Amino acid sequence: MQLATWNVNSLKVRLPQVLQWLESSQVDVLCLQETKLTDDKFPVAEIEAAGYQVAYTGQKTYNGVAILSKLPLADVVKNNPRFEDAQQRIISATIGGMRIVCAYIPNGQEVGSDKYQYKLRWLDALHDWLADEVKGYPNLALLGDYNIAPEDGDVYDPVEWQGMVLCSDAERAAFQRLCALPMKDAFRLFPQAEKLYSWWDYRQMNFRRNRGLRIDHILLTPPLAARCTACEIDKLPRKWEQPSDHTPVIATLSA
DNA sequence: ATGGCCTCGGTTCGAGGA
Numbered sequence: 001m002q003l004a005t006w007n008v009n010s011l012k013v014r015l016p017q018v019l020q021w022l023e024s025s026q027v028d029v030l031c032l033q034e035t036k037l038t039d040d041k042f043p044v045a046e047i048e049a050a051g052y053q054v055a056y057t058g059q060k061t062y063n064g065v066a067i068l069s070k071l072p073l074a075d076v077v078k079n080n081p082r083f084e085d086a087q088q089r090i091i092s093a094t095i096g097g098m099r100i101v102c103a104y105i106p107n108g109q110e111v112g113s114d115k116y117q118y119k120l121r122w123l124d125a126l127h128d129w130l131a132d133e134v135k136g137y138p139n140l141a142l143l144g145d146y147n148i149a150p151e152d153g154d155v156y157d158p159v160e161w162q163g164m165v166l167c168s169d170a171e172r173a174a175f176q177r178l179c180a181l182p183m184k185d186a187f188r189l190f191p192q193a194e195k196l197y198s199w200w201d202y203r204q205m206n207f208r209r210n211r212g213l214r215i216d217h218i219l220l221t222p223p224l225a226a227r228c229t230a231c232e233i234d235k236l237p238r239k240w241e242q243p244s245d246h247t248p249v250i251a252t253l254s255a
Numbered sequence: 256a257t258g259g260c261c262t263c264g265g266t267t268c269g270a271g272g273a
């Protein structure tokens with residue numbers, strides 16, 4: 001069983017890459033962020049033709065999330081029921097005995113800005129909601145674009161990024177509070193090579209220079225972490241024509 | 256020193272992303 005997350009930066013533009021990746025990757029569950037599509041424009045037929053059921057919630061221009069699954073999706077919930085939010089950033093479903101939560105955590109733009117305050121409030125509300133969700137769903141996975149690099153080792157140049165948005169103490173503390181629910185960062189369950197990232201700015205040839213950040217994550221509650229046998233970042237789609245600036249992260253779970 | 260790319264909406268530029 002493989003679970004994956006991928007910020008596609010417009011599903012309208014990226015649908016061919018998503019379908020190509022699904023053909024080769026064999027993932028069972030794929031969480032997408034930044035679909036940037038209203039629900040009436042969602043490419044349901046193409047995704048079903050690829051062998052996946054899908055749940056989605058979107059809006060015009062910004063945000064938008066979806067869960068693709070080979071197995072049936074049940075009990076779909078859109079957004080955080082405890083946080084009034086016009087922005088479509090969360091969708092959850094039960095799949096094969098697991099509660100899958102797909103999240104597009106706000107970017108925050110700049111430390112101290114209104115968007116940064118919104119990000120911290122949003123993360124607080126996510127934490128408080130999930131604290132109850134994990135009681136009802138011991139097998140819960142939170143996959144998505146967290147817009148947080150948890151540690152300096154997740155940043156190509158920690159000095160340049162020190163205190164900046166995605167790396168600030170308050171954001172990292174929010175990440176640690178999610179880990180204390182408790183949940184485990186699947187990527188850090190295993191020895192990993194250095195300088196592995198999930199996002200690279202389109203500018204400055206940052207991908208070729210591997211100037212990236214690891215901001216896309218899979219957090220697993222202890223029963224799922226115990227079943228996790230691998231967690232990998234697949235850099236290949238970032239090398240394709242017209243790529244997303246993010247690349248998929250995959251966790252493998254034993255039966 | 257500055258901005259450097261991509262997407263969208265909707266027009267040829269500004270906002271947002273990270």
